[in-house]
Amino acid sequence: MFMSHFRITSLYALLGSICVIASSAHADTSVPSIDPSMLKAPAYQSHMTLVSSASDIANSNSTINFICKRKPKPNIYKKLEKANFKKLEKSFGMSVAEIDKMLEAPARSPIPFLPSFNVIKGGFDSPEGKELFENFINNPNSEDLAIMLATSEKSSFDTKAKKRIADATFAYGIIHMMYGNQGGNIKLGEKFVKAAAKKNQYASRYIEGVFWLYGYNRNPNLTNAATWMRPSYEIAYKQKDDFSSIVSNTFYEIVFHPSYPQRDLYIDLATQAQQMRADLINQMNSGGGVNTAALFRQDVNDLSIRRVNLLIGLGNIIGMGDQVEAYQLAAQDIVNQSNMDTLLDELIVTSNAFQASVEQHLAEIDELDQEALDMLKQLHDLNGEYISDTHQLLGFYTATSMVAFMNSEGANMLNTDTLNLMYELGVMRSKACEVYNGINDYAQKVSFEIELSNPVIVEGIARPKKK
Known part of the structure; x- marks a missing residue:
């Protein structure tokens, strides 16, 4: 028996939204705490003076500018x-x-x-x-x-x-x-x-x-609410941002409400979606090859914590006070309570929301005092290093996954953990570039000369050195 177009569309929407895919990583799952004094930490201070051979260092500005290049916007x-x-x-x-x-x-x-x-x-x-x-x-x-x-x-x-x-x-x-x-x-x-x-x-x-x-x-009227909102939900479930999350969650609140007339239909669709997703995961993971996500998950976790510390540092520099404290507490709570399967997703969503506030505040503030400008320059360097490391890890991870793919009859490259981790790395690199460009825009606005020191960027494919 064929399902109606509505049932098929809703089923695929639920399939894309329900169930967090569990990771099969067996790497070290310890996660460092959030450090609000990141800018003063000896490890970071010493790293800022790190010097490597000329063959290992690209021109920092040209390299980071290439990674973070803004596409010219049409008028x-x-x-x-x-x-x-x-x-x-x-x-x-x-x-x-x-x-x-x-x-x-x-x-x-x-x-x-x-x-x-x-x-x-x-x-x-x-x-x-x-x-x-x-x-x-x-x-x-x-x-x-x-x-x-x-x-x-x-x-x-x-x-x-x-x-x-x-x-x-x-x-x-x-x-x-x-x-x-x-x-x-x-x-x-x-x-x-x-x-x-x-x-x-x-x-x-x-x-x-x-x-x-x-x-x-x-x-x-729950029926009218669902009817009006359903087209938005069918867009939202394919996306990952704050608005789409609100749309999806509100739509679920409607259709799973005890008083919603078609509640049983959505419960049935949710059950089918869970089964289809489980079958799909089993099929995608059936190759038996090495799960490359397990080899890199700790690296990505470490990068996510570094991003939190960078945002805390930037928020403090530009005087966001209570908002920084709220974000720090929220991030620490995620680190303390989340399991490794959901840590990255939750930190990305929380950090993206705070970063949007940081970028808006940075665009609105007047010139900072000299001490704050010096700290901003230090953080700009740290963020440049973060972009370098994220970019390098993404390249190394992709190359490793491709090698595994060629040696496992094609199954491993489709592994959901692998694809999700690549996506998360890409998001973190992209967001770090937004910070980089935002600081450059601010420096230009207040006529403050700001140049990156030389972060280590290895030309070629290799795992970044631990910081």
Whole structure:
């Protein structure tokens, strides 16, 4: 008997989301504690003066710049409509000057279950819509708002243009709602979000579903909540970011609720998904070859702890105080309580969220005093070394896995532990590059000359030396 398209789609969605894949690593599972005094530790201080032979050291700036090279961004504004400030003033019922004054204050929505801007930015379907929204949250301004409004009023038969229009519609609406306590028009915002949801815009379908779940200006209705949110969930389960996690968790809250009419269907689908995933794991791991993830898991764990310490150091330097302490406690709690199968995933999610706050704070602060600038320079070096080590380990790990693949009739390369560990290494390298580029941007803004010392970067394939 064939399953319906809905059942098949939901089954694969649950298959991609349910059950954390257990690692078969048997390496040393000890994990170091988080060290808040990382910058003053003798091991780090001595490592900063490390010198190696010329043949082992690449030019640090050129090498790290190559690893962290930013792809030139296309001018997104060419694909968006021009700002119409008269329409913006009419929409807000205030002058542009008053709008800009309103935007100087932090967004404080009276609606308690709306995610923050930094989370919502993961809910866009087009690169132009996402970047426009990120530009706004990094620098709230009336011009980007006017561009959103003008773009939302367009129509097109082109698929990509439709996504840009829907993204702009949602962005304009959610900004009204998020600034509801400062002068935004909440009812108008709801209207725009609903219009975007009817166009299947990712985040707006989630928001509309949440309104039905919690009964915002309506009676709660779990069936309507699931219907509106399901398209967002079918996107979210394929992704790994804060917004997609919220979408998935909220959707599960709906469909597994005792009062949801189709709860039994989802329980049945979840059971099928668990069995299919177990069968798939058995099939992928049936080659009997060496599991390369077991050989490298401790290296990756060590790198994840180094990343935590770097973020703690940077947060302290730029004066984030309580936020640093909260992150440090959360990370230490993960290290203390998580098993080795979930440690990396949980640390990555927690660190990514804190890093987003760090990057935003770094972009907003004025010039630091000389002591802080000196510490920033030290941390920049440490982060450069971290990028080097992560990049080198990823290359060595990939090469080792390919050798194992060629000697195990193809089975080992498909091992889920191997693929997951490669992904996690790639995420850590990418995020370290964001820190590197963010520090460079800050240094340029305050006219502070900052250059990397020479981190050890071995040209060729080898496991990085232990720090």
